Amino acid sequence: MSGPDPQQLHREVTTGRLGRAGSSRLAAARVAVDRTGQHLDTARTVLGAAWTGSTASAAARTLDGRSATLLAADAELGVAQELLAGVARTQHDVVRAADGLLLGWLATVAARALTDPVTTAGVTVAVARELLALRDHLDGELARTATAFDALAGGAAVAAPVSPAPSPAVPDPPPEGTDPIEVARWWGALSHQQQKDLQRSGPEELAALTGLPPVVLDRVNRTRLSRDLWRLAHPAGATTTGDEFTGGDLAEMVVRRGAVTVRGHAAQVASAALxxxxxxxxxxxxxxxxxxxxxxxxxxxxxxxxxxxxxxxxVTVPGTSSSVAQTRIEQAVALRAQMDAADPSGTHAAVQWVDYEAPTSLLDPEVARLGLATQAADHLVGEVAGWRAAAQQAGTAPPHVTAVGHSYGSTVVGLAGSRGLAADDIVLLGSPGVAVDRASQLTPGVGHVWAARAEHDPVVQATAGSWFSPGATDGPYDRSFGARLFAADDPASLLGAHSTYYEPGSESLRNLGAIATGDLGEVTSARPDGLGEAAGDVLRHTAEMGRALGAGDRDAAAEAVLAGLGDLAGDAGDAVLGGLGWATSELRGLDRRWPTGWDPSSW
Incomplete structure (x- = not known):
């Protein structure tokens, strides 16, 4: 037989299954990398709970660096696995085609070799030509794969830690905004392997959902954070989605890399906060x-x-100037420690919630508006519902949830409470108002809405009867509002009075711990104040001075005098700020008579 032998060509085309075997080995390697990453995560958690100080922080950073390295290694293995999977698919298609050609050729030879040698020869040539084309196609695919592996080895083929797409057996995540209970049920119905695949392949989609277990959210958010940091360190070719940069014009490349830089810098700030x-x-x-x-x-x-x-x-919601860089995590940590002290037999969690755009300062025009607080309130309602849904899916008892808002954060909590916030108790600290005029309008109801104010808190004094209070006498600290007023510390001056509520050892923090653990009988009531407050302070400190002089303790007498002067100064400041608040309230009451276009809220 002259010309190429179809049987020999068939053997060349169908021998060897490099793609399938190599892809299996890479899959095993990725499992090992994933297992190592889990060990690192466990070590980091144990380290954070048992070891403190600068050396511990350095060790934690080292572990974070190794986790990032493992993510990058997993990404490169994933790209290599996908390359080999592509080779395996090509081999499979080529072998099927080659088998069909060979079987057809053999049938023709068997039937016509003796009776029609011309037709048999023509079929042989045609089959050989098709087999040669299949071989060339396979060789080309292998050559392209080899080039991609060379680039991968040189660090040019991977733009960011990426993972292969999930297998068809893994369902797509629900869309963002899905009811938390439905999300929790969907997640609970997945197999363990499906959950792992989704955490690896779809951290962005999972992170947008509410209703997932908090430990899962932590894992996918740390993955996203590490990837954004990786992209910032490797800007060449990185995109906002984590896919390989595929080219495009210069303008597109600049826009993509700019977006990567923005995400990367945000990741740096978030990483520092963590x-x-x-x-x-x-x-x-x-x-x-x-x-x-x-x-x-x-x-x-x-x-x-x-x-x-x-x-x-x-859940603690801070106020103005809060941000990713200024989480004020100390508030949640202090409250968590107080909850542990108040109820040593319980299990507690404190959440610092800065998932909103807070006004930059008390001078920010947005402080006098409700737009940012309203948007934040909707976020807060959804996330608290998500934690409850995750607990329900896990079969644990529903937690006792206390939402604590400080300053502008109290406005956020109050608005959330009027929009269905699933909280058992709501606490308002140093509040300028909550946009409702009765505690009964908030989800916990009368008896479970609490409010506290430091004696000289300038925010409370300056917004008395105005700002977010619907009426002139319906703020959180007015009797008509219906909140349970509890005791807070009384700083001697205006300076710092607005920031004392979470001070370790303070009366306000002890009360917060009692409320958060449901031990309401331990909450101390606020001391009454009124028009005679300044005179009462003078008499109290005068009596202390007299007792000290009678005992011959001139130092104590001097301290009593200074304390009395401090209280008088604070009371004078309260009077000025309180008068300003009431004056603002009266001016706002006149706004209906002002010319069209005037906006007193912008003052």
């Missing part, structure tokens, strides 16, 4: 990153403890 949280909360329990976002209007949510397994959960 490091601060881990340092401050050392020994208080695992630190979970429940939310990490680079979108405008969103931020971070960090938990000390697991809100889906704790018996008591406190």
């Amino acid at each position: 490091e601060t949280a881990r340092s401050v909360a050392a020994g208080a329990g695992p630190v979970l990153l429940l939310r990490y976002s680079t979108q405008d209007g969103r931020g971070v949510v960090v938990a000390v403890g697991d809100p889906s397994t704790a018996t008591d959960v406190a």
Whole structure:
């Protein structure tokens, strides 16, 4: 037989299954890398709970660096696995085609070799030509794969830690905004392997959902954070989605790399915030990153403890100037420690919730508006519902949830309470108002809405009867509002009075711990004040001075005099700020008579 032998060509085309075998080995390698990463995560958690100080922080950073390295290695293995999977698919298609050609040729030879040698020869030539084309196609695919592997080995083929797409057996995540209960049920119905595949392949989609277990949210958000940091360190070819950069014009490339830089810098700030949280909360329990976002209007949510397994959960919402960089995690840590002290037999979690765009300062025009607080309130309602749904799916008892808002954060909590916030108790600290005029309008109802104010808190004094209070006498501290007023410390001056509510050892923090653990009988009531407050302060300090002089203790007498002067100064400041608040209230009452276009809220 002259010309190429179809049988020999068939053997060349169908021998060897490099793609399938290599892909299996890479899959096993990725399992080993994933297992190592889990060990590192466990070590990091144990380290954070048992070891503090600068050396511990350095060790934690080292572990984080190794985790990032493992993510990059997993990404490269994933790309290599996909390359070999592509080769395996090509081999499979080529072998099927070659088998069909050979069988057809053999049938022709058997039937016509003796009776029609011309036709048999023509068929042989045609089959050989087709087999040669299949061989060339396979050789070309192998050559392209080899080139890709060379680039991968040189570090040019991977733009960011990426993972292969999930297998068809893994269902797509529900869309963002799905009811948390439905999300929890969907997640609970997945197999363990499906959950692992989704965490690896779809961290962005999972992170946008509410209703997932907090430990899962922590894992996917740390993955996203590490990837964004990786992209910032490797900007060449990185895109906002984590896919390989496929080219395009220069303008497109500049836009993509600019977006990567923005995400990367946001990741740096969030990473620093998480490091601060881990340092401050050392020994208080695992630190979970429940939310990490680079979108405008969103931020971070960090938990000390697991809100889906704790018996008591406190969520603290800070006010103006809060951000990813200024989480004020110390508030949640202090409250968590007080909850542990108040109820040593319970399990507790405290969540610092900064998942909103707060006004930059008290001078920010947005402070006098409700737009940012309204948007934040909707986020808060959804996330608390998500923690409850995760607890329900896990079969644990529903936690006792206390929402604590400070300053502008109290406005957020109040608005959330009027929009269905699933909280058992609501606490308002140093509040300028909550946009409702009765405690009964908030979800916990009368008896479970609390308010506290430091004696000289300038925010409370300056907004008396105005700002977010619907009526001139219906703010959170007015009797008609219906909140339970509890005691807070009385700083001697205006300076710092607005920031004393979470001070360790303070009366306000002890009361917060009692409320958050449901021990309401231990809450101390606020001391009455009124028009005679200044005179009462003078008489009290005069009596102290007299007792000290009678005992011959001139130092104590001098301290009583200074304290009395401080109280008088604070009371004078209260009078000025309180008068300003009431004057603002009266002016706002006249706004209906002002010319069209005037906006007193912008003053």
